[in-house]
Amino acid sequence: MRTDRWFGSMVLGSTLVALVVTSPVVGAEKAIATQKTKDVEITLKSESGQWTKGKNTFVVEFTSVKDNKPFDAGKVTLSTSMAMPGMAPMITGATVSPDKTPGRYLGTIEFPDLGTRQVTVSWDGPAGKGSTKFSVPVR
Ligand SMILES: [Cu+2]
Numbered sequence: 001m002r003t004d005r006w007f008g009s010m011v012l013g014s015t016l017v018a019l020v021v022t023s024p025v026v027g028a029e030k031a032i033a034t035q036k037t038k039d040v041e042i043t044l045k046s047e048s049g050q051w052t053k054g055k056n057t058f059v060v061e062f063t064s065v066k067d068n069k070p071f072d073a074g075k076v077t078l079s080t081s082m083a084m085p086g087m088a089p090m091i092t093g094a095t096v097s098p099d100k101t102p103g104r105y106l107g108t109i110e111f112p113d114l115g116t117r118q119v120t121v122s123w124d125g126p127a128g129k130g131s132t133k134f135s136v137p138v139r
Contacts, residue, residue: 035134062103070103074125080117
């Protein structure tokens with residue numbers, strides 16, 4: 001896992017005006033996490049750039065590593081797990097559905113508590129299927 005929040009802040013600082021002028025909705029999103037596999041780069045984003053306790057809306061974007069372009073990932077699921085001392089892991093699933101733009105998905109998830117989640121994103125579409133894991137804090 002790596003966090004792009006520091007990078008996001010720098011980019012935001014220098015290009016906020018341009019982004020807002022050219023695409024207000026997309027420009028308002030900040031990366032929560034990015035995860036790169038051999039073929040696919042996944043970016044998890046939201047308006048605040050983080051997940052918090054309670055209900056969250058987010059965006060997942062799929063980019064092909066080969067040509068750096070968004071691609072239709074087909075059916076996408078996202079689930080989270082948190083290790084709880086002395087208890088079974090806490091599993092929380094998200095509702096994810098395709099947005100209008102190929103490779104872009106909108107999701108909602110509700111967290112009952114704080115703590116770091118192990119996130120699993122899976123996809124199954126015309127370009128193939130796969131799955132990847134990364135961790136995201138709920139603050
Ligand atoms: Cu928990």
